Amino acid sequence: MDFEPWWLIAVPVLFGLGWIAARVDIRQMLSETRSLPDSYFKGLNFILNEEPDRAIDAFVEVAKLDPETTELHFALGSLFRRRGEMERAIRVHQSLLSRADLPQAEREHALHEIAHDYLKAGMLDRAEEAFLQVEHTRFAVSAVRALIRIYESEHDWPRAIEAVKRLTALVDEPVPQLVHYQCEQALSALSQKPAKLDVAQTALDAAENAAGILKVQRKGAAYQARIAILRAALCRAKGESGPERVYLESILSDAPDYAGLVAADLLENYRQSGHTDQGLAILKSHYALYPSLDLFNLVFRELRSQEGYGPAWAFAREALRSTPSLLGLDRLLEAELAVDHRAQADSPAATAVAQADLSLLRSLIHKHSQRLDRYACTQCGFEARNYYWQCPGCNAWETYPPRRLEEIR
Template sequence: MDFEPWWLIFVPVLFALGWLAARFDFRQMLRETRTLPDSYFRGLNFLLNEEPDRAIDAFVEVAKLDPETTELHFALGSLFRRRGEMERAIRVHQSLLNRSDLPDAEREHAQHELAHDFLKAGMLDRAEAAFEQLKDTRHALPALRSLIRIYESEHDWPRAIEAVKTLQGLVDEPVPQIVHYYCEQAQTALVAKPFDADAAHTALDAADHAAKQVGQRDGLGKAARVRTAMLRARLAQLEGDPKRERMYLESILADAPEFAGQVAEQLLANYRGAGQVAEGLDLLQRQYARYASLDLFNVVFRELRVQQGAALAWAFARGALRHHPSLLGLDRLLEAELSSTDGTQQEQERGPVRGADLSLLRSLIHKHTQRLDRYACRSCGFQARRYYWQCPGCNGWETYAPRRLEELE
């Protein structure tokens, strides 16, 4: 295509249009800047100088002078919540909701933020009511997830289950903890006076069904399956069916050997009730040889002392500690020996190590083992002396390994 000289006329025209546009934007920016209160710039200056408290005070003043600045209100409310100043956060978001001219989208946003304020402040009833109002809004999914957390904290398992079902109807998202919700219902039925066998069976059947659904899609952890088997074993025990109880407990030894320590006492009691305590002890010893754990060591050692005497129990302990060195194991060993009632015989079997020597040795070791004699959450690190299915610290499910801290180090 040939170049035409008259096209050069467009060059100065385009330049002039660009200059005018830039000048217009600059003037508009200056006008908008002049309308901003001085407090706004003071707040920015305090932020740049890392003085957050003074910056907050300045921005609060801006919000008072210009109530139309909704974004600033949201920013202040979130900042107050992160700092733990819940009363101020609630006041900011409530002031937004009280505005009659607030658009629907921003009103829903303010309602969502206010619900989170109530939740963090521990005002669960008000948080629940606030989240309920968001069910038909664009915040429905996060509100529903928050409601599930609230129902969990209130141990309202039926409503938690219904909320999970509603969530699964809205999004294609597995929620593995629903198995534990059913287990919690079964646990409640089992501890009732008298225990409610029908409710326990119904809840455990629902737990198995949920486990199959979740397991096919998301690889459900062993803990939920182990818990269901443990509850079925307890139900069988209460119903007077020791064979079925033993079947469920032994299935745990085969499918999840790391949980053997959690069921060893009940399994041993089952064998004792059938007059087969020696067979039960032999089973646990073989289980320990395959998968050693401190909890299982404690049960086997104590039962060996009762059935076969201190000498054989000590021989087992020495071999176990030689293959799996453990201060906790040694501490348990010394504790059991010091609590012995047949002192004369024990003194003879211990040889040159007298009771006073054992007491001194145990007191020295025990100081170092107290911090190791705990289970720990893999998510938040919360430590506890007993095993939890749900962490009391972060509320996560299946975050505890069934092993003591010393075994994990």
């Protein structure tokens, strides 16, 4: 390569231009730094010293001195919401919304944030109003999900169902709780007096369709058991005992773990047709394959009533030997103590254990077993004596196994 003399001039010129540019950048940075309030640097210092409360106070002061710092407002509002200081979070976002010069994109952002503030604060009406205002913006998916939670908490099942339909139009993903929304609608129709059977039928048909759309179909799923239970209840309300029995028995085969929830209804169905012994035999056979405390209690009581002390206690001894259970023994003793005193006097049990001793034994066992006589949510641990399809503690669906605490520990 040939050397050109003009290079001797170009190199110093380029160096000088770089030096001038660097000086300009430094001066601009220093100018911007001087324009920042002292509270900003105090806040940074507090963060470095791990003093978050004092840092927040310093940044709040910055926000007051410089209202243009919208990003700082959003950061503060989000921080207040996470800390549970809902009143302060709402005030921060309201101050943004009160600005007439706020760009539309940032106004929508502020509406979305204050809607979450209202939701966490339990102000559902205001939260719903705010989410509806951003439902057709870039926050649409988040807003519709929040609306679903609001309608669900209010047990407004028709609006929850409509919100789910809007969500599925935005994102291609299944919404399993839609099945339960339809079931809740059916249950509400059946609970009315007189029952709205047509409404319940339509809701259960919709639940079946929603269940069919789910990509993951699994045998024994809670929603499948629930649909069958409600179908049986609908048939019972119509006086159709045959179809009712079909639905109840389908649970024994398709969702066997849920047999304890329908055993009493199935036995009553057989009793009304004059075939109680057949119904009891079916439940007894099911217990041999899928033992549960609820089923044990029902079978023992029915055996005691139909066949007497001997067969009932033979079943109980074998059941407790194969599946030891303190709660099962407690229920067994409770059933014995509930029998008429004269009937007990004629039984072998009365000759072996005095009535007072049997009562004392049961009270001691009950003291320790009553804490196990509960269903428990697998997600939050909330315990309840009754079975729930939706946890009252964390509001999650299908988190209650259909078994008592003693059986799952």
